[in-house]
Amino acid sequence: MFTAINSLGQKICLMSYDYNEIKGFKDLKWFCPACHARLILKNGIIKQPHFAHTTLETCQAYSENESELHHDLKCQLAKWFQQQNYNCQIEYYLIELKQIPDLLINHHLAIEIQCSPLSIQRFNTRTKNYLDHGYQVIWLLGEKMQIKSRLTSLQLAMCAFSINSGVFLWQINQKQLELIEMIHVDLERSISYQKKTFAFFQGNIINHLRLPYRIHSNSLSGNVDWTMTSLIVRKGLYYANQQWMCLHPFAIKRG
Ligand SMILES: [Zn+2]
Numbered sequence: 001m002f003t004a005i006n007s008l009g010q011k012i013c014l015m016s017y018d019y020n021e022i023k024g025f026k027d028l029k030w031f032c033p034a035c036h037a038r039l040i041l042k043n044g045i046i047k048q049p050h051f052a053h054t055t056l057e058t059c060q061a062y063s064e065n066e067s068e069l070h071h072d073l074k075c076q077l078a079k080w081f082q083q084q085n086y087n088c089q090i091e092y093y094l095i096e097l098k099q100i101p102d103l104l105i106n107h108h109l110a111i112e113i114q115c116s117p118l119s120i121q122r123f124n125t126r127t128k129n130y131l132d133h134g135y136q137v138i139w140l141l142g143e144k145m146q147i148k149s150r151l152t153s154l155q156l157a158m159c160a161f162s163i164n165s166g167v168f169l170w171q172i173n174q175k176q177l178e179l180i181e182m183i184h185v186d187l188e189r190s191i192s193y194q195k196k197t198f199a200f201f202q203g204n205i206i207n208h209l210r211l212p213y214r215i216h217s218n219s220l221s222g223n224v225d226w227t228m229t230s231l232i233v234r235k236g237l238y239y240a241n242q243q244w245m246c247l248h249p250f251a252i253k254r255g
Contacts, residue, residue, distance in 0.1 A: 002071070003090055003091040066115075069142065073172055074113060077113070077200075094133070112140065118154060123154060143174075167182070179196040
């Protein structure tokens with residue numbers, strides 16, 4: 001984690017400081033913004049400077065020891081948002097939710113990067129908690145979690161639906177964001193999909209993330225025949241896989 005509160009009561013994000021400034025922090029005491037436990041400032045040569053709990057047992061907000069890759073992706077994305085003057089808060093503790101999104105954009109969009117396994121129950125709880133409190137959330141699957149020949153239950157849970165992109169989800173690796181769209185599962189559970197890639201720092205990141213919901217000149221607009229659209233979706237879902245039927249109400253709501 002990059003954000004902590006020091007013994008002077010100041011909230012500090014290490015990404016805003018250079019190596020020498022961080023060296024000057026070593027005599028301060030650091031505390032978790034969520035559980036208030038003592039943190040260790042790790043300021044070695046190889047890994048990026050970061051804070052770590054001595055034990056995660058008491059911390060509800062941080063459930064995983066983040067990998068170096070997760071730290072790196074969080075930094076890259078934060079810089080991309082900040083470069084375009086979006087308000088981007090790194091690891092902002094949302095007190096009423098008792099959750100810390102990786103990034104919070106313009107005070108209402110939570111970005112969650114998932115680089116390690118996560119139970120469906122925890123995914124659902126976290127997602128519902130954001131939505132119930134008026135936040136939007138976009139989950140990005142890190143490299144180890146990405147789509148292969150079959151959908152995992154976590155990937156399935158992360159799928160959303162839009163008219164433009166069909167069933168889709170987001171992935172991230174060290175170079176780019178990836179929109180995996182038009183996901184189709186055949187009767188033998190093999191999947192096919194289309195992929196759009198967005199290299200870091202190229203274009204407007206919010207516009208990329210809006211892409212599945214943007215109105216294109218060639219997408220459905222104006223007098224949409226929703227009866228027909230709904231029929232096509234339901235037919236598609238039915239023939240794809242029975243699992244999609246569970247996804248359907250949520251997908252339509254998000255779409
Ligand atoms: Zn904590």
